[in-house]
Amino acid sequence: MKQQYIYLVFTKTGTWLSRTLNFFENSDYIHVSLGLDNPLNNLYSFGRTNPSNPFSGGFVVEDLSEGIYKRFEDTSLCIYRLKVTEKQYYILRKKISPFIISKHSYRYNFIGLFGLWFNLPVNRSFHFFCSQFVSLALTQAGIYRPQKAFGLIKPCDLLQIKALELVYKGTIKSYINEKSYAIEA
Numbered sequence: 001m002k003q004q005y006i007y008l009v010f011t012k013t014g015t016w017l018s019r020t021l022n023f024f025e026n027s028d029y030i031h032v033s034l035g036l037d038n039p040l041n042n043l044y045s046f047g048r049t050n051p052s053n054p055f056s057g058g059f060v061v062e063d064l065s066e067g068i069y070k071r072f073e074d075t076s077l078c079i080y081r082l083k084v085t086e087k088q089y090y091i092l093r094k095k096i097s098p099f100i101i102s103k104h105s106y107r108y109n110f111i112g113l114f115g116l117w118f119n120l121p122v123n124r125s126f127h128f129f130c131s132q133f134v135s136l137a138l139t140q141a142g143i144y145r146p147q148k149a150f151g152l153i154k155p156c157d158l159l160q161i162k163a164l165e166l167v168y169k170g171t172i173k174s175y176i177n178e179k180s181y182a183i184e185a
Helices: 016-024 067-071 086-101 110-117 130-140 172-179
Strands: 003-012 031-035 043-050 053-062 076-085 165-171
Touching: 003 086, 031 130, 043 067, 043 086, 043 130, 053 067, 053 086, 076 086, 076 172, 086 130, 165 172
Parallel strands: none
Antiparallel strands: 003 031, 003 076, 031 043, 043 053, 076 165
8 A cells, every 4th residue: 555644733823822721731832733735735623713713713724824824924833744554544534524524513622621621521522622633533544542532632642643753843934935835755
């Protein structure tokens, strides 16, 4: 089978919500997205559906040059790639497809964030936060085996995946200027 790559994209914008999350979980990166293509044209995650409103959250297809990232160009960015089999890649695409098709049915799991801080997973139908979604998708595709409930997984936990290969570390602005979205495969 052909070797495929997926990408885990970690960010920290500096918005008030990002700063609040960082207060509870002091980490280099507060948000994680999943990329399936090279270049990273579409990143899948849970976050702001309206860049101007931090309370409008749900499933999002992110672009590093648009939305919240356009407003916060100095966002810290770290991109990792991960080798997966063709079968795992296919399953991952299949698992993400319903989110893309019915993205308006999904909401951000704000209550789950509180559970995360108190080490109590809060699972709600059609509600996710970023690392909860990414870890679930990776697990369903047989790529990741979490050591705890999905509702307790933080972006920093996903950085512990052993096979991750660092591709880029810097700011979004520098990434866009230096790489023009191209990642060497």
